[in-house]
Amino acid sequence: MALPRTTLEQWVVLQTVIEQGSYAQAAQVLNRSQSSVSYALSGLQERLGLSLLEIHGRKAVLTEQGRALLVQASPLITAFLQLEHRAAGLKDGVRTELSLVVDSVFPKNRLFRALKAFQQQFPDTRVHLTEILRGESIAQLNERSADLYITTLAPENAIHGRFLLDVDFVPVAKSDHALLQLPVPLTAQDLARFPLISVADRHLPRTDNHSSGTIANWTFTTVGAAMEAIAVGVGYGWLPLETVQSALDNGQLSRLALSARTVRQTALYMALDNESERFDQTVSALAKSILTECGLLP
Structure with a gap:
């Protein structure tokens, strides 16, 4: 495989000259001499065999060929x-996921x-989000092995949960539903x-409504589907107030x-995985972002 004839440094110099409008301004931004800026651009154009820049008055502008190439180089x-920013983060112990x-x-x-x-603070860290059914058992949570949990129960492999908030559930129906016509x-x-439209709760056993002759209830695995x-x-159902407010x-x-x-509440807690190697600035930052949104941190 042949090595590139041009360097990344040369393309950065070209981009900076165009952004700043002149060799002198680019040299100041790059903390280099004007002669070194000129040398880098001369070498770039010589190696490509193309004219990339023209000087109009005191302003450096791209030629048509230079414009086409810089669009690809940017x-x-x-x-x-x-890549360099991510490498610096890895050096400092920032998690990649x-x-x-x-x-x-x-x-x-x-x-x-x-x-x-969290993304604004750690843009190179990916978050894998898993949404679970309300009230999954501790055994089921243990199988998921996450860095951070927001649940009604803290799994056994996590530090005891910190209270986040009470989710208020309110009874709702479509505005023209027959229930709203009753006294x-x-x-x-x-x-x-x-x-009754409900979100699945693993704590509650399913009942056979047909056997008692009553209207069959409907169960969904997500709040969005129930809504x-x-x-x-x-039908009608109990849904989180914040979700249905709009x-x-x-x-x-x-x-x-x-x-x-007319209001039911479900308490949610946040728990961290208790494996020592998982305690780092990345997990801590995500936890703080969640606590802030719950009004528990300024």
């Missing part, structure tokens, strides 16, 4: 700088804001006439006025 320059297990009822807006804040407050007998079923009028605000869904309690 992503390579960016990629190489990212983290695994995060999150209960499906954890508010998505908080989750993705936390991940965005309030609604009773258990009123609700029993319609399917869509309710939004088209399949649908309540725009009138797509309405809260049901019940004779019993």
Whole structure:
């Protein structure tokens, strides 16, 4: 394999000259002499056998050929700088990948804001996110072996969980659902006439509604699917308030006025894997981003 005839340094100098508009300004930005900038560009053009620059007044501009080549070179320059940045992170102990297990009822807006804040701090660390059913058992969580957990239970291989928040569940139905035409407050007998849409909970056994002659309930594995079923009028259900708030605000869904309690809560906790090698600045930063979104850190 033949070695490149040009160097990355020469292309960086060319890019800087165009960005700054002159050899003198580029030399100042690169902390080099103007003569070394001129020498680098002369060598680049000589090795390519092409004229890449023209001087218009006091401003350096690309020729048509120079413009075409720099367009291709710019992503390579960016990629190489990212490579060096990642190498520096590896030297300092920054992880290249983290695994995060999150209960499906954890508010998505908080989750993705936390991940965005983490990404800005560690852009070269990938996060593998696994969403789990509400109330998975400790044995099931142990099988997932994550760096960080947001669950109703802390797995055995993790440090005891820190409380994050209570997720408020409210009863909702499509705004034109028949339940909303009945006198309030609604009773258990009123609700029993319609399917209950629920998010799967591994703690609760499944019941055979058909055997008792009642309306069959529907169970979904994600909050999003349960919400869509309710939004088209399949039935009513208890959904996280933060998740359905926009649908309540725009009138797509309405809260049901019940004779019993109208808010249920599920507590969520954050737990770290207890293997010592996993305690590092990367995991700590992700945990802090999540705690901040939950209002537990400034």
